[in-house]
Amino acid sequence: MNLLGLALGNIRDNAFRSCLVLLCAALVVGFVLSTTMISLGARRDVEESEALLGADLVVVSQGANTQAETALYMGAPEGAYMSGDTVREVGTVRGVSAIAPQFFLASVTIPGPSSSDAFDALLVAFDPDTDLTIGPWLADRNQRLEANEVIAGADISPQSRRIEVFGVELFLKDNLARTGTDLDRALFVSTETARKLAQGETAALTAPLLEGAATTILVEVDRDADAHEVALQIIQDVPGVSPIEAPGLFRSLRDEMRGLVGVSIVVMVGAWLLSVVIVGLIFAVSANERRREVTVLRALGCSRPFVFRLLLTEASLLSLAGAVLGIALVAPGAYLWQEQIAAALEIPFLVPSAVRLLELAGVGIALTLVSVASAAAIPAARLGLDDSTITE
Amino acid sequence: MQGEEHTVLATDLPQTSGERKQPVIAVQGVSKTYPLGRRSTVEAVRGISLSVAEGEFVMITGRSGSGKTTLLNLMAGLTHPTSGRILVDGEDLWGLSDRQRSAYRNQRVGFIFQFPSLIASLTAIENVLLPTMFAPRNRRLDGGPARQRAEELLGVVGLSDKLAARPRQLSAGQQKRAVIARALMNEPSLLLADEPTADLDEQTEQEIVAFLCQVQQTRNLTIVMVTHAGELLRVATRAMEMSEGTLRERIDS
Numbered sequence: 287m288n289l290l291g292l293a294l295g296n297i298r299d300n301a302f303r304s305c306l307v308l309l310c311a312a313l314v315v316g317f318v319l320s321t322t323m324i325s326l327g328a329r330r331d332v333e334e335s336e337a338l339l340g341a342d343l344v345v346v347s348q349g350a351n352t353q354a355e356t357a358l359y360m361g362a363p364e365g366a367y368m369s370g371d372t373v374r375e376v377g378t379v380r381g382v383s384a385i386a387p388q389f390f391l392a393s394v395t396i397p398g399p400s401s402s403d404a405f406d407a408l409l410v411a412f413d414p415d416t417d418l419t420i421g422p423w424l425a426d427r428n429q430r431l432e433a434n435e436v437i438a439g440a441d442i443s444p445q446s447r448r449i450e451v452f453g454v455e456l457f458l459k460d461n462l463a464r465t466g467t468d469l470d471r472a473l474f475v476s477t478e479t480a481r482k483l484a485q486g487e488t489a490a491l492t493a494p495l496l497e498g499a500a501t502t503i504l505v506e507v508d509r510d511a512d513a514h515e516v517a518l519q520i521i522q523d524v525p526g527v528s529p530i531e532a533p534g535l536f537r538s539l540r541d542e543m544r545g546l547v548g549v550s551i552v553v554m555v556g557a558w559l560l561s562v563v564i565v566g567l568i569f570a571v572s573a574n575e576r577r578r579e580v581t582v583l584r585a586l587g588c589s590r591p592f593v594f595r596l597l598l599t600e601a602s603l604l605s606l607a608g609a610v611l612g613i614a615l616v617a618p619g620a621y622l623w624q625e626q627i628a629a630a631l632e633i634p635f636l637v638p639s640a641v642r643l644l645e646l647a648g649v650g651i652a653l654t655l656v657s658v659a660s661a662a663a664i665p666a667a668r669l670g671l672d673d674s675t676i677t678e
Numbered sequence: 679m680q681g682e683e684h685t686v687l688a689t690d691l692p693q694t695s696g697e698r699k700q701p702v703i704a705v706q707g708v709s710k711t712y713p714l715g716r717r718s719t720v721e722a723v724r725g726i727s728l729s730v731a732e733g734e735f736v737m738i739t740g741r742s743g744s745g746k747t748t749l750l751n752l753m754a755g756l757t758h759p760t761s762g763r764i765l766v767d768g769e770d771l772w773g774l775s776d777r778q779r780s781a782y783r784n785q786r787v788g789f790i791f792q793f794p795s796l797i798a799s800l801t802a803i804e805n806v807l808l809p810t811m812f813a814p815r816n817r818r819l820d821g822g823p824a825r826q827r828a829e830e831l832l833g834v835v836g837l838s839d840k841l842a843a844r845p846r847q848l849s850a851g852q853q854k855r856a857v858i859a860r861a862l863m864n865e866p867s868l869l870l871a872d873e874p875t876a877d878l879d880e881q882t883e884q885e886i887v888a889f890l891c892q893v894q895q896t897r898n899l900t901i902v903m904v905t906h907a908g909e910l911l912r913v914a915t916r917a918m919e920m921s922e923g924t925l926r927e928r929i930d931s
Contacts, residue, residue, distance in 0.1 A: 287804055287811055295799030582795045585754055586860070587784020587812040590776050 289592070293599040303572050304604055310561040310568075311608020311658055312615065315650040317557040319616045321550035322646055324627065326638045341386070341418050341504035342513040343529045345376050345520060368527060370498025375524045381511035382520075386418040387500030391480060394451050394473065396442060407442060408472040409451065411480035411495055418504045420474050423462065433478050435459045439470035449473070452483045505529070558657060566661035569601065573665035580669050597666035598659055605658030609651040617643060701729040701765075702868050702900045703753055708762030709923075710748050722748040724923035725762065732867070735894050736902045737911050739928075740920035746904040747792065749920065750870045753902065754787055755779045784812045788861030792873040792904075796845040796853055796860075803828050803841040806860045813864060831859035835889065851882035858886065862893065869893075871903040875910070887913055 297304045347366040367389065368376075377385045391409040414421050414431045424431060431437060436449060436456040440463060447458040456475070475483070480495060507516045517529035580593050620627065638646070710723040722745040730736055740746050751757040752764060755771045764771040766782060774782065783789070796805045806828040832838055835855035837848075845853055854874060861869060871890070875883040891913050894901050903914070911917045917928040 287800075287807060292797075292799075295797070299799035578793060578795070579797065581756065582791065582797065583808075583812075584756060584780070585783060585787075585789040585791070586809045587780050587782075587864075589780040589812070592812070 289596055289599055293596055293603055296596075296600055297603060300572070303568055306568055307565055307601070307604040307658065308608040308611065310565050311605040311654045312612035313608075314558055314561045314654045314657055315609040315612030316616045317554045318650045318653055319613060319646055320620065321554045322649075323616070323620050323638055323643075325546070325550060326642060326646075342507045343505035343517055343520070343531055345385075345503040345505055345524075345527050345529045346501070348526050348528045367494055367499045367501045368503065369494075372524060372527060373498055373500050373503055376503050376505065376520060376527065379516065379520050379523050381507050381516035382505055383508045383511075384416065384418065384506040386412065386416050386421070386504040386506075387498070388412045388417075388419075388502045388504065389477075389480070389495045389499065390501045391483075391495070396449060396473075405471065407439070408469075409480075409483075410472055410474050411477050412474060414476050418506055420462075424460075427460070429459065431459060431474075431476050433476065434482070435476075435479070437462060437474040439472045441470040442473065452485075454483050503527075558653075562657050562661045565601075565658050566664065569597070569662040570665040573597070573669045576669065593669060594666050597669065598662060601658050601662035601666070602655055605654045606651065608658075609654040612654075613647045613650060617647070700732060702732050702734075703902075704729045704765040705749075705753065706763045706765060708749075708752055708759045708764060710745075710752060710757060711760045721923055723752065723759075726923075726925045727762075728918075728925060730868075730900055730902060732900055733894070733898045733915075734900055735891070735913065735915045736900075736918060737914035737916070738902065738904045738918045738920055738925070739906065739908055739911065740904075742906075744920040745923040746920050747872055749925070750789075750872050750902065750904055753868075754789055754870055755783055780812065781814055784809055785814075785864055786867050788864070788866035788869040790854075790857050790861050790869070790871040790874045792876055794845065794850070794853055795857055796848075798845050801842045801844055802832060802837060802848065802856045805845070805856055806831055806863055809860060809863045828859070828863060831862055832856065835859045851878050851886075854878060854882075854886060855889075858889065865897075867900060869899055869901045869903075871901060873904055873906065875905065875907060883907070883910075 345368070347368055373385070373387050376382065389411045391411055393406045394409050395404050396407050397404045412420060414424065420431070420437055424437070434454070434456055436451075436458055438449075438458055438461050440461050442449075442458070442461065449456045449458055451473070456473075456479070462469075462474075477495060484495075505516070505520075507513050513531050517531055520527065520529045583593060583596075584590075705726055705728040707725050707727055708723060709721060709725050711719045711721045714720045724745075726749065728736075728749075738746055738749070748757060752759055755764070755774075758772060766786070771779060771782065796802070797808065800808065803825070807824055810824045829838065829841065832841060835858055837852060837855055837859070840848060840852060840856075843852075845856075848856065858874070861871075869890075874890070875886055878886065887910055890901060890903070893899050903910075911928070919926050919928050
């Protein structure tokens with residue numbers, strides 16, 4: 287028998303109080319973990335999308351900045367496009383090292399195992415030889431996109447590797463890494479393949495593409511050039527276009543995220559304070575109920591610090607168990623319902639990596655331990671360190 | 679202990695006599711005042727002096743609220759006196775550190791509370807073993823020997839078949855016996871018993887008192903016992919009465 291055994295016995299014998307403290311601890315960890323996961327998940331998503339983009343600047347038609355962000359980020363087709371001449375002019379601006387025009391063709395319906403499983407995908411045409419996104423990604427895998435081949439977003443997993451688009455059978459070469467955006471439901475084809483797709487009634491789709499037009503131009507700047515300077519140069523040299531620097535590309539989304547994170551933090555702090563107060567009250571009531579028990583322990587020769595340690599050990603054990611419970615409930619929930627979370631919050635969301643999750647869990651447990659122990663410390667100190675509270 | 683009773687103030691009595699042995703504990707002019715609300719106070723113990731010699735069985739009677747429990751708490755070092763001193767081996771109990779005072783309670787004093795005082799989450803034998811947990815390392819009885827002693831003590835009080843029982847599975851009398859076994863676990867020299875027979879039937883009361891007398895005689899244990907039951911005075915070597923915070927010795931003709 288030792289301090290731990292005594293503490294465990296008391297926890298077991300006061301089931302109602304123990305459950306209340308445990309739930310409060312689970313609540314603290316649950317809020318900390320879920321809100322942090324959402325903000326980190328959204329940030330990771332933006333970072334992954336930026337990394338996938340592979341460009342220093344994105345050039346779109348003037349006034350289409352926000353739509354372009356939406357197009358890039360959430361995958362909605364962008365109507366306005368830049369002519370072939372404009373594309374070529376952008377390529378000649380001082381400081382521009384390479385350009386990769388992309389053309390959002392249309393939304394297409396990909397059949398699933400049953401008719402109800404069919405979903406819309408965004409069809410994007412690009413030049414594999416000059417592209418900055420898919421091109422390097424293929425090169426890393428020693429692959430090349432041939433005619434009638436398609437690269438799909440992470441969510442596109444048809445029954446077979448053959449996808450029929452506008453009556454043409456395409457072969458699914460590979461899937462991109464998951465981004466958490468609607469780009470996960472995009473189909474990337476070469477301009478050559480796009481031309482084959484657009485025949486008959488769909489010929490109008492590729493007409494501007496054939497003339498070299500683009501809805502988006504991804505721009506890579508010279509190694510020694512400053513992206514901001516190059517953007518200013520593009521504005522000066524090429525009328526009717528808007529360059530967006532990569533860090534600013536997702537600015538509105540980042541602002542949205544910042545707002546969400548702000549609200550989350552307020553809710554989290556509120557929940558934390560409430561839990562600390564509740565746990566403090568529970569222990570204060572419990573301390574009053576336990577005066578006799580402490581008197582007995584003191585009469586048997588236990589020291590004041592022992593009583594203090596006993597009460598804090600109980601609080602710590604309960605907070606630890608509560609924290610584990612909170613993590614066990616929140617973490618799998620975030621994995622299972624990440625799409626629903628993204629839809630509810632109207633932001634893309636990727637579950638943070640396992641390492642980050644472990645870090646978060648550690649922080650959550652530490653925060654709960656400190657919170658519950660702090661809440662229990664005052665009544666524990668009163669009971670453990672002041673004999674007048676037990677015999678007067 | 680029967681017949682006409684005379685009372686004198688304990689403070690009036692000589693503290694030492696030619697026959698009297700070395701006191702196990704001496705209470706010198708001790709008062710204890712408790713706050714009553716924010717502005718008023720109540721004086722539970724008023725300038726009491728009492729010297730208890732080794733092997734004495736001191737019985738203290740008195741009405742509820744007369745200060746008996748406070749006096750025992752003071753003697754156990756559980757309550758700080760407002761004034762006066764409590765001397766143990768000539769040393770002021772409240773001049774000791776908390777650790778030393780805890781060691782005094784653990785090694786020298788056995789305490790029997792008026793209220794049910796077994797720890798609810800522990801079994802009978804774990805309750806009896808509890809004092810060993812707080813003993814200083816160099817004097818701690820560990821493992822097998824401690825358990826053997828706890829089993830023996832529970833056997834002596836008639837609970838050898840209740841070792842693994844939790845307090846709620848024991849009757850009031852059985853709980854009180856377990857508490858006595860626990861109080862004796864560290865072989866104390868002073869047993870402070872606060873109404874040990876309260877709420878018990880007459881037969882159980884007789885058994886417990888007989889057991890305490892036996893322990894007092896066989897182990898030369900010093901006992902200070904507080905009780906409502908005047909008929910128990912017959913077993914005491916000294917009888918005292920508390921009234922409104924003062925202590926008087928009962929001298930029977």
